[in-house]
Amino acid sequence: MINDVPYVIDCGYGTSKQLITAGVALNRVRYIFITHHHSDHNLDFGPLLYNAWITGQPTRVDAYGPTGLQRMTRDFFNYLKFDIDTRMVDEGRSDPNSLITPHEISKAGVVMTNDDVKVSASLVRHPPIKEAYAYRFDAKDRSVVISGDTAYAPELADFAKDADVLVHEVMYLPGIDALIKRLPNAKRLREHLLVAHTLPEDVGKIAAQANVKTLVLSHFVPGDDASITDENWSEGVRKHFKGRVVVGKDLMEI
Numbered sequence: 526m527i528n529d530v531p532y533v534i535d536c537g538y539g540t541s542k543q544l545i546t547a548g549v550a551l552n553r554v555r556y557i558f559i560t561h562h563h564s565d566h567n568l569d570f571g572p573l574l575y576n577a578w579i580t581g582q583p584t585r586v587d588a589y590g591p592t593g594l595q596r597m598t599r600d601f602f603n604y605l606k607f608d609i610d611t612r613m614v615d616e617g618r619s620d621p622n623s624l625i626t627p628h629e630i631s632k633a634g635v636v637m638t639n640d641d642v643k644v645s646a647s648l649v650r651h652p653p654i655k656e657a658y659a660y661r662f663d664a665k666d667r668s669v670v671i672s673g674d675t676a677y678a679p680e681l682a683d684f685a686k687d688a689d690v691l692v693h694e695v696m697y698l699p700g701i702d703a704l705i706k707r708l709p710n711a712k713r714l715r716e717h718l719l720v721a722h723t724l725p726e727d728v729g730k731i732a733a734q735a736n737v738k739t740l741v742l743s744h745f746v747p748g749d750d751a752s753i754t755d756e757n758w759s760e761g762v763r764k765h766f767k768g769r770v771v772v773g774k775d776l777m778e779i
């Protein structure tokens with residue numbers, strides 16, 4: 526939230542419901558930023574726009590993300606063409622296509638600015654996806670950086686330099702090894718995870734080098750193993766980073 530305006534970064538499954546639970550009415554959504562086009566980051570992009578339209582149309586939504594965002598927006602409204610056409614006639618609603626402006630970003634740099642914030646993007650390392658971004662929000666009172674999904678990317682330390690808050694993804698190796706024992710596509714999946722995500726020790730290095738005040742761990746890989754404790758997630762980080770470490774939870778305020 527900046528100056529009471531929500532900035533939504535990524536739209537995984539359940540985004541609309543979680544925003545409502547967080548006390549953010551959907552028609553207040555004004556800016557959306559997508560880090561990359563994996564489904565755990567964009568699956569509910571369309572539904573969020575749609576739910577906003579259904580619950581009381583916001584004046585305008587600007588969405589930013591990698592190449593493909595415009596087609597995804599158009600295709601989603603096509604997917605619901607019958608309902609849109611019906612409601613426009615039957616309920617007198619305006620065309621939802623006019624509500625949203627999708628902006629595709631194809632390189633690092635400043636993404637947008639307004640009176641409250643400057644938003645910049647930096648490429649991160651998330652193979653095989655080439656267009657995967659971290660975002661930095663420089664507001665008057667605070668700077669916040671979101672890593673998106675990335676393998677260890679030392680250049681992220683420069684991008685996050687002196688930020689108040691760095692939200693970084695994290696992968697716990699013993700958890701991966703436990704996970705792959707349960708899965709038939711284990712070998713392939715393990716290879717993908719290891720080249721695409723960051724171990725706690727490396728997250729700690731980034732946070733220390735960037736000199737951030739607070740590090741928030743988020744996007745836990747694996748995310749469905751309740752036996753992994755907060756201590757497991759953070760102990761490797763603390764070997765390198767001496768600042769405040771927060772193990773992120775749903776609906777947490779930082």
Ligand SMILES: [Zn+2]
Nearest residue numbers: 561563651674
């Ligand atoms: Zn991803």
Ligand SMILES: [Zn+2]
Nearest residue numbers: 563565566674
């Ligand atoms: Zn992800």
